[in-house]
Amino acid sequence: xxxxxxxxxxxxxxxxxxxxxxxxxxxxxxxxxxxxxxxxxxxxxxxxxxxxxxxxxxxxxxxxxxxxxxxxxxxxxxxxxxxxxxxxxxxxxxxxxxxxxxxxxxxxxxxxxxxxxxxxxxxxxxxxxxxxxxxxxxxxxxxxxxxxxxxxxxxxxxxxxxxxxxxxxxxxxxxxxxxxxxxxxxxxxxxxxxxxxxxx
Numbered sequence: 786x787x788x789x790x791x792x793x794x795x796x797x798x799x800x801x802x803x804x805x806x807x808x809x810x811x812x813x814x815x816x817x818x819x820x821x822x823x824x825x826x827x828x829x830x831x832x833x834x835x836x837x838x839x840x841x842x843x844x845x846x847x848x849x850x851x852x853x854x855x856x857x858x859x860x861x862x863x864x865x866x867x868x869x870x871x872x873x874x875x876x877x878x879x880x881x882x883x884x885x886x887x888x889x890x891x892x893x894x895x896x897x898x899x900x901x902x903x904x905x906x907x908x909x910x911x912x913x914x915x916x917x918x919x920x921x922x923x924x925x926x927x928x929x930x931x932x933x934x935x936x937x938x939x940x941x942x943x944x945x946x947x948x949x950x951x952x953x954x955x956x957x958x959x960x961x962x963x964x965x966x967x968x969x970x971x972x973x974x975x976x977x978x979x980x981x982x983x984x985x
Contacts, residue, residue, distance in 0.1 A: 849913035
């Protein structure tokens with residue numbers, strides 16, 4: 786899995802947008818929408834939306850066949866499993882059995898296979914690229930993340946009202962916010978106002 790270039794621009798239903806880099810493609814995928822109160826953030830409304838997301842960098846997995854409604858359903862099930870396991874790990878809770886089963890089942894399919902270009906300097910995915918392969922690759926990345934050295938770096942944004950989750954792969958491991966552009970900046974503004982109020 787290519788980890789360089791992760792991150793997407795997220796849009797707030799109330800207006801505005803900000804750049805959020807979850808630190809892993811699978812976690813970026815977990816933030817494409819959700820269930821319940823997170824349904825307002827949904828971006829994968831139809832199969833073509835999923836195909837478009839998969840085809841964009843850094844995954845760049847343009848599928849050979851159109852994405853089907855069944856593919857979209859499987860993708861949303863995987864997305865929820867990634868979300869649930871990431872939040873459980875960030876909170877220090879046991880991973881949900883159902884979510885683990887989804888990750889393992891999805892990862893059992895053949896993943897995307899890298900293919901070196903004739904010039905020997907670039908690589909892509911060996912054709913034909915299938916949606917199930919892309920989902921397997923995302924599931925495998927999440928399994929590696931949960932079981933690898935960065936497992937303890939999976940964190941939820943420190944803001945009280947932000948559920949975004951990320952993996953902090955920075956050397957100091959001091960990342961607290963989903964984005965300095967959003968929650969980090971809001972915290973700085975609140976802290977500044979609190980200091981001013983105290984001084985008065």
